[in-house]
Amino acid sequence: MSDLPLHPESVVVAAGRPTAPGEPLSTPIIPAAPFRAGPGYNSYVRTDGSAGIAALEEALGALDGGTATVFASGMAATAAVVQTRPARSVLVVPTAGYWGSLSLFNAQQQLGHVELRPVDITDTDAVLAALHPADGPSADVLWLETVTNPLIGVPDLSLLIEAAHQQDVIVCVDATFTTPLNCRPLDLGADVVMHSVTKYLSGHSDLVQGVLITRSEELTTTFRGHRMLGGAVPGALECYLSLRGLRTLAVRLERQQVNAADLAGRLSEHPRIARVRYPGLPDDPGYERATRLFSGYGAMISFEVAGSAEDAAAVCDRVRLITHSTSLGGVESLVERRAMWEGDASMGVPQTLIRFSVGIENVEDLWTDLAQALGE
Numbered sequence: 124m125s126d127l128p129l130h131p132e133s134v135v136v137a138a139g140r141p142t143a144p145g146e147p148l149s150t151p152i153i154p155a156a157p158f159r160a161g162p163g164y165n166s167y168v169r170t171d172g173s174a175g176i177a178a179l180e181e182a183l184g185a186l187d188g189g190t191a192t193v194f195a196s197g198m199a200a201t202a203a204v205v206q207t208r209p210a211r212s213v214l215v216v217p218t219a220g221y222w223g224s225l226s227l228f229n230a231q232q233q234l235g236h237v238e239l240r241p242v243d244i245t246d247t248d249a250v251l252a253a254l255h256p257a258d259g260p261s262a263d264v265l266w267l268e269t270v271t272n273p274l275i276g277v278p279d280l281s282l283l284i285e286a287a288h289q290q291d292v293i294v295c296v297d298a299t300f301t302t303p304l305n306c307r308p309l310d311l312g313a314d315v316v317m318h319s320v321t322k323y324l325s326g327h328s329d330l331v332q333g334v335l336i337t338r339s340e341e342l343t344t345t346f347r348g349h350r351m352l353g354g355a356v357p358g359a360l361e362c363y364l365s366l367r368g369l370r371t372l373a374v375r376l377e378r379q380q381v382n383a384a385d386l387a388g389r390l391s392e393h394p395r396i397a398r399v400r401y402p403g404l405p406d407d408p409g410y411e412r413a414t415r416l417f418s419g420y421g422a423m424i425s426f427e428v429a430g431s432a433e434d435a436a437a438v439c440d441r442v443r444l445i446t447h448s449t450s451l452g453g454v455e456s457l458v459e460r461r462a463m464w465e466g467d468a469s470m471g472v473p474q475t476l477i478r479f480s481v482g483i484e485n486v487e488d489l490w491t492d493l494a495q496a497l498g499e
């Protein structure tokens with residue numbers, strides 16, 4: 124990459140490209156497990172990586188300001204953090220966050236590997252008490268989400284990271300909802316940042332991938348060792364597609380955020396909407412923190428439909444441009460009533476809450492579709 128000081132909008136375009144004369148502009152797909160051996164050379168993709176993995180890791184590392192290790196999924200990245208902690212580590216984790224991560228933490232607790240202290244991570248006092256309780260040992264790991272999935276809460280990242288470090292607690296931040304363009308947790312002092320690359324970073328809902336980024340050489344070695352032996356090595360096609368998708372992250376996110384801000388405002392005035400959760404709305408509980416900590420408010424909205432679970436489900440059934448689907452962060456707008464999943468319902472997600480991943484479509488078309496789905 125250029126040695127000029129670059130803004131993130133340029134880093135997404137320039138990072139992770141071959142540089143030698145005659146090389147292609149983008150690292151090609153390398154569909155190989157082993158590579159031909161020779162003097163001092165004998166490699167295999169799961170143990171040694173490949174140029175395709177390295178190119179993506181260079182770009183993702185540059186964006187978050189650390190060294191990236193890419194995994195076969197976001198969950199594989201999360202597993203690499205939890206499963207490499209010493210036995211009986213104490214983890215402070217969200218009571219309401221991404222259900223997959225919480226289920227993994229619970230499974231590890233059931234096996235006796237870790238002990239969990241679940242807290243509302245948007246409640247600063249509760250997190251501080253869990254990090255260092257009066258009647259128990261200090262925690263070992265604090266797991267945060269920059270914006271919680273799907274309640275769209277915003278924890279006070281900088282304050283919590285500083286408090287955790289005073290107790291030597293390792294802080295890992297799932298920054299999937301904010302992307303490195305809106306928040307760089309390593310700059311706030313976090314030890315590890317995790318992304319589901321599946322979402323905004325790759326941006327087209329056509330692959331599954333995850334990444335961990337850290338400034339600690341020791342943690343990078345640990346994560347790469349776990350990837351090698353755990354086997355969650357990213358696929359060649361996925362690496363190529365992720366890097367290709369990453370090139371447009373800045374323009375996609377810019378458009379998605381403009382659409383989201385507009386739609387959040389319109390939804391909050393709609394008579395069939397009981398509540399809108401979007402940190403860009405001045406009366407949202409996360410507004411002050413998001414304004415202080417993020418460069419943009421993101422493109423994830425959760426809104427609660429006035430009425431019953433069936434009323435909210437009917438809205439998801441009626442959308443025609445927007446797609447009723449799980450997942451988020453791609454160019455296409457998606458809605459999902461999250462409490463349809465037992466995991467989300469059990470963590471207190473309202474039955475009428477619809478998570479809305481806002482895409483890049485024309486905003487008037489999106490509003491027309493939402494309005495008709497809401498029964499206007």
Ligand code: PLP
Binds near residue numbers: 197223318321333450
């Ligand atoms: N973190 C968040 C916030 C997510 O929304 C998801 C997936 O929905 C994950 C992690 C897991 O990522 P993946 O599906 O790539 O394994």
